[in-house]
Amino acid sequence: MxxxxxxxxxxxxxxxxxxxxxxxxxxxxxxxxxxxxxxxxxxxxxxxxxxxxxxxxxxxxxxxxxxxxxxxxxxxxxxxxxxxxxxxxxxxxxxxxxxxxxxxxxxxxxxxxxxxxxxxxxxxxxxxxxxxxxxxxxxxxxxxxxxxxxxxxxxxxxxxxxxxxxxKEPIASGPVMGVDVGENNLAAHSLGGIFGGGRLCDRRDRHLALRRRLQSNGSRSAKQKLRQVSGKERRHVTHVNHETSKAIVREALEAGVSKITMEDLTHIRDRIKAGKRMRGRLHR
Structure with a gap:
C-alpha cells in the first residue's frame, strides 16, 4: 500500500x-x-x-x-x-x-x-x-x-x-460488497448502508454562490477573500469522503466481506447529457 x-x-x-x-x-x-x-x-x-x-x-x-x-x-x-x-x-x-x-x-x-x-x-x-x-x-x-x-x-x-x-492479509473468502456512488447519496452499499449527501451538496452550492459573488465584484477585498476561501471546499469534501470510505470498510470487515466492488464513473461527463447546472455539479 x-x-x-x-x-x-x-x-x-x-x-x-x-x-x-x-x-x-x-x-x-x-x-x-x-x-x-x-x-x-x-x-x-x-x-x-x-x-x-x-x-x-x-x-x-x-x-x-x-x-x-x-x-x-x-x-x-x-x-x-x-x-x-x-x-x-x-x-x-x-x-x-x-x-x-x-x-x-x-x-x-x-x-x-x-x-x-x-x-x-x-x-x-x-x-x-x-x-x-x-x-x-x-x-x-x-x-x-x-x-x-x-x-x-x-x-x-x-x-x-x-x-x-x-x-494487511486479505480475507480469503466471503461475500462481495457492491458500492454505488452518487451525489444525492454519497454511497449506498449492498449490505443496506446509505450515506446521504444532502448536507455536502448544500455546502458545495454555498461555496459556488460565494465564489460567483466575489468574482463578479472584482474588488481588491473580494480577491483577497477568494484567496482565503481557496481550497476550503476541496478540503471539506476530501474529509467527508475519507470518513465515508472508512465507515464502509469498517462495515465490510464486520460482515466478513472479502471484496468491495465500486461503480465505475470513468468519463461520466461524456456519457451523461444534462443541463448547464448539472454539468457544473458533475465537473466539481
Missing part, C-alpha cells in the same frame, strides 16, 4: 533560494521535453531518454539523475492524458504547461536524516529540517520511503514523500 506524507520544510533563506532555482530549471527542462513529445509523439520513458537526454545535459544545468527525473515527470503527465483519452489517435499531441511543475526526487537525489532531508540542488546538497507532525511520523514509521515531489505552495516548501507499507 502506498501512502503520501506531505512534510513541511523549514528551509533557510539561502536554501529557499536554492530550491527555487532548482524548480525553475526543472520546469524549463520539462517544457523542452514537452516540445520533443509533441514533435515525435513519444512518451515512452526509454524512447524519450534516447531522444532528449544528451541535449538536456548540454543545455541545462541539471545533473544527470535530475535530467532522468524530468523525463520521468513528463512521461508520467502524458501517459495520464493518454489513459484518460485526451490524446486521440491521429491528432496533434496537446501541450502541457510545466511552468509551476513540482520537482521529482528519487532515492539518488534525496536522503532522509532523522528530522531532516538531504536534497539535490544546482549548487550541491542541502540538508533541510523537516517539520514532522504525528501523522507524518506514523506514516514514516510503518513504511519504506520511495519517490517524492518537492512543491511550493502558499509561500512554503513541502516534500510530498511516497511511503510503501505492507498490505
Amino acid at each position: 502506498m501512502r503520501t506524507a506531505s512534510i513541511k520544510l523549514d528551509a533557510s533563506p539561502e536554501q529557499r533560494a536554492a530550491l527555487a532555482a532548482l524548480q525553475s530549471d526543472f520546469a524549463n527542462a520539462c517544457q523542452r521535453l514537452s516540445a520533443v513529445v509533441r514533435e515525435h509523439r513519444v512518451w515512452n520513458r526509454v524512447a524519450l531518454h534516447q531522444r532528449a537526454y544528451s541535449e538536456m545535459r548540454s543545455s541545462t544545468p541539471l545533473g544527470s539523475q535530475m535530467c532522468c527525473n524530468a523525463i520521468f515527470s513528463v512521461c508520467k503527465a502524458y501517459k495520464a492524458l493518454k489513459v484518460t483519452g485526451r490524446i486521440p489517435k491521429d491528432t496533434p499531441v496537446p501541450a502541457i504547461s510545466f511552468q509551476r511543475a513540482s520537482v521529482h526526487f528519487d532515492k539518488r537525489t534525496y536522503a532522509l536524516k532523522k528530522n531532516a532531508v538531504s536534497l539535490y540542488t544546482l549548487g550541491g546538497r542541502v540538508i533541510v529540517p523537516m517539520r514532522l507532525g504525528e501523522h507524518q511520523r506514523r506514516i514514516l514509521s510503518f513504511g519504506r520511503p520511495k519517490e517524492a515531489e518537492l512543491v511550493f505552495r502558499k509561500g512554503n516548501w513541502y516534500f510530498n514523500l511516497v511511503v510503501e507499507s505492507d498490505d
Whole structure:
C-alpha cells in the first residue's frame, strides 16, 4: 500500500533560494521535453531518454539523475492524458504547461536524516529540517520511503514523500460488497448502508454562490477573500469522503466481506447529457 506524507520544510533563506532555482530549471527542462513529445509523439520513458537526454545535459544545468527525473515527470503527465483519452489517435499531441511543475526526487537525489532531508540542488546538497507532525511520523514509521515531489505552495516548501507499507492479509473468502456512488447519496452499499449527501451538496452550492459573488465584484477585498476561501471546499469534501470510505470498510470487515466492488464513473461527463447546472455539479 502506498501512502503520501506531505512534510513541511523549514528551509533557510539561502536554501529557499536554492530550491527555487532548482524548480525553475526543472520546469524549463520539462517544457523542452514537452516540445520533443509533441514533435515525435513519444512518451515512452526509454524512447524519450534516447531522444532528449544528451541535449538536456548540454543545455541545462541539471545533473544527470535530475535530467532522468524530468523525463520521468513528463512521461508520467502524458501517459495520464493518454489513459484518460485526451490524446486521440491521429491528432496533434496537446501541450502541457510545466511552468509551476513540482520537482521529482528519487532515492539518488534525496536522503532522509532523522528530522531532516538531504536534497539535490544546482549548487550541491542541502540538508533541510523537516517539520514532522504525528501523522507524518506514523506514516514514516510503518513504511519504506520511495519517490517524492518537492512543491511550493502558499509561500512554503513541502516534500510530498511516497511511503510503501505492507498490505494487511486479505480475507480469503466471503461475500462481495457492491458500492454505488452518487451525489444525492454519497454511497449506498449492498449490505443496506446509505450515506446521504444532502448536507455536502448544500455546502458545495454555498461555496459556488460565494465564489460567483466575489468574482463578479472584482474588488481588491473580494480577491483577497477568494484567496482565503481557496481550497476550503476541496478540503471539506476530501474529509467527508475519507470518513465515508472508512465507515464502509469498517462495515465490510464486520460482515466478513472479502471484496468491495465500486461503480465505475470513468468519463461520466461524456456519457451523461444534462443541463448547464448539472454539468457544473458533475465537473466539481
